[in-house]
Amino acid sequence: MKNLHNFGYSGGIYLANPSYDEVQGVKVYPSIKDIPESIDLVIIITPARTVLSIVKDCVKKGVKCVIIGADGFAERDEEGKKLQNEIxxxxxxxxxRIIGPNTVGTVNTATGLVTAIYLIGYDKIKKGGIAFVAQTGIIGPQAMPYDDWGYGISKICDLGNKCDVDESDLLEYLADDSETKVIAMHLECITSGHRFLDVAKRVAQKKPILILKPGRTKESAKALMSHTGSLAGDQKIYESAFKQVGVIQVNSFKELLEIPTAFLCQPLPRGNRLSIITFTGGAGIMAMDIAAESGLTLAKLSTETNEKLFNIHPTLVGNPSDLGPLYAMNGESPYGAVIEAMLNDENVDCIFCVIVGGLLSADFYIQTLNEIKKPKDRPMTFWVYGPSSESNDQVCLELRNNGYPVYLDIETAVKALGAMYRYKTIKNWRRTI
Amino acid sequence: MKNLHNFGYSGGIYLANPSYDEVQGVKVYPSIKDIPESIDLVIIITPARTVLSIVKDCVKKGVKCVIIGADGFAERDEEGKKLQNEIxxxxxxxxxRIIGPNTVGTVNTATGLVTAIYLIGYDKIKKGGIAFVAQTGIIGPQAMPYDDWGYGISKICDLGNKCDVDESDLLEYLADDSETKVIAMHLECITSGHRFLDVAKRVAQKKPILILKPGRTKESAKALMSHTGSLAGDQKIYESAFKQVGVIQVNSFKELLEIPTAFLCQPLPRGNRLSIITFTGGAGIMAMDIAAESGLTLAKLSTETNEKLFNIHPTLVGNPSDLGPLYAMNGESPYGAVIEAMLNDENVDCIFCVIVGGLLSADFYIQTLNEIKKPKDRPMTFWVYGPSSESNDQVCLELRNNGYPVYLDIETAVKALGAMYRYKTIKNWRRTI
Incomplete structure (x- = not known):
């Protein structure tokens, strides 16, 4: 209830519990049936054994949706499984329509409808375009510091045991949700493979779908059965099916959490030709490895661009372009001129740029980047390193808040561009069909 | 010079430069030859064209070692390459013996001998057992916030262009260095493959060697040639050779930086049977995937251990053991009892434990972990998540400072155990030969 108030939820709120008359000054009804008004959504957080009869009451009352937070169903034992099947x-x-059971709830930042059972973390969640859907509560702001990361959230949904509403329903809903720009899903199992692939294929043409599919090994697939009470399926079949319908499969929880922010604030690239702007030769080489493994290739700069770079300083010519030697020589770091030259080269589709925390301020980078003439189809990502974690974190957060996706590790920064290129090719399918 | 003073370096320091008489109250000699005392080490940070004659002066003077910080050699152009060959x-x-050219220098935390040309970052480096060796200056504390990460450093060496001293020399040196417990190397190219493998095979029996080998793709291998003026070699040959001699190859810069700290403060496991203690079912499944991909397998708990867990609370039985439901029920989180039960199970070789920042304090975790009866051959790693980055960072740093390797991402935490198991099998070679 506090979450709903904090978020500015303006709809009516009713409480039902046979043991209380009043909570925090709000009248408590003995049961759903006793509430005089019509009800859209009921959140059930009572013990498992009481849930079935409450759901029946909801049906009688004409309730449209139910979220069952309680656990102790298919994930617990046979009895729980039976109970869940009845629901x-x-x-x-x-x-x-029923979400759960065994869910920490949902977040809708547009309406302030927060049905989560936790309070912590929910007070500082920021509106934005990322929707997180998961079969675990760990995706909620009680577990992930989205605001500290500079992430903007549209919707969060822990699907729980998926006794009714499943990932396909969510995908269809999010496809039409105007707040959601990118969909990130953690899916331990898929209720109906055929329907999901059918829905995903359509939705992927509208919005990027990133999926992490745990249960990749025999042992974890077996453990999944007990965790969510459902079969995990064969990993290779998933992989190839995801690829066919245009879902972008990520390889780690970190990637699932961090790559969406690049989609949110940067345009899609036209192609896969990458320019690297670095502050050290070593980082340039590492970026090239990750780029190649992410489907990107090194852009061949035009003669004009190399001339521009030469005129800034001869040590800057080439791709990767290394600002390190010039800085060592005379303290200059002409990021703006170098990025602008690269961005406006017709042979360049996207840019990965290494920046140094502490050496130059977040304000310097933001002002420099804001002033650059930017074509609308050239995404950039950034890796910040430097001698102080505090400075690096600050540069990361402030640049993200200004629409520049900065990462604290080089791998994710480059992989994000790879994922964006992959999505561009998926969008192109429709045109070529 | 300031670095040397800050670090408490107690040896003599002499300056040589034809243009000055005195710097910061210290006499400046016109050249090396004019210094009246005998000299052990000369650091050359003059322009490339002046270096050759200074090196010749060093030879005449009987200097033992030279570090050439200057760039503009084989990495720059043909002329530079010629100059480097003469050196x-x-x-x-x-x-x-010569380190460099094109190096930011070296750090020796034991003697305070810091030859780096940067000041920032070097003021707060902490003594410890990790040696970082790289062909890039990015490994230095001017670029990486080791202290903020809670890392203890023995030696850092940027090998630069390796005109003389190379990775094999460094390995031999670090093998005998009593301060160094684990060796992490970033190697763009290897000067003499046969010698390196021979040395690595011997050293790997004494200390773990982790290597990141950039230049995995055609493009990056080609770029390497210009960056360090040397050939990168075929990636697959490296991979199989590293495996044969007992070098642990890591896949990302992040892993190279973060995995060594687990080796430093935790014992090696006897085998690969992993116990997972989690706070959410979803994390347990993800950990199992990463574990299997890192060569670990899920431990089958003994009946006795499961009884112990049952007696703490029935929801805790099994591997993964999930503390989440119990906490949701009554706010209890008996980490100590669960970890102790797992640690003392003969079927368990190592433990991965999920902890929550903000929910419980760093002090709680440290006290709990300190009080546990710990067999000497069962390493633990931890993943901290939670709604506040600040809390997570704090838990991470404080636990690391107390010898518990905590990570901010689940992947690295589990992979670290995989690397430790891999090293255990390498150590076992000697016994079985």
Missing amino acids: TEIARHTRI | TEIARHTRI
């Missing part, structure tokens, strides 16, 4: 049957034979 | 010839035909 599923109700959803199948009525018009009621 | 190499001098090293070959005399007893002088």
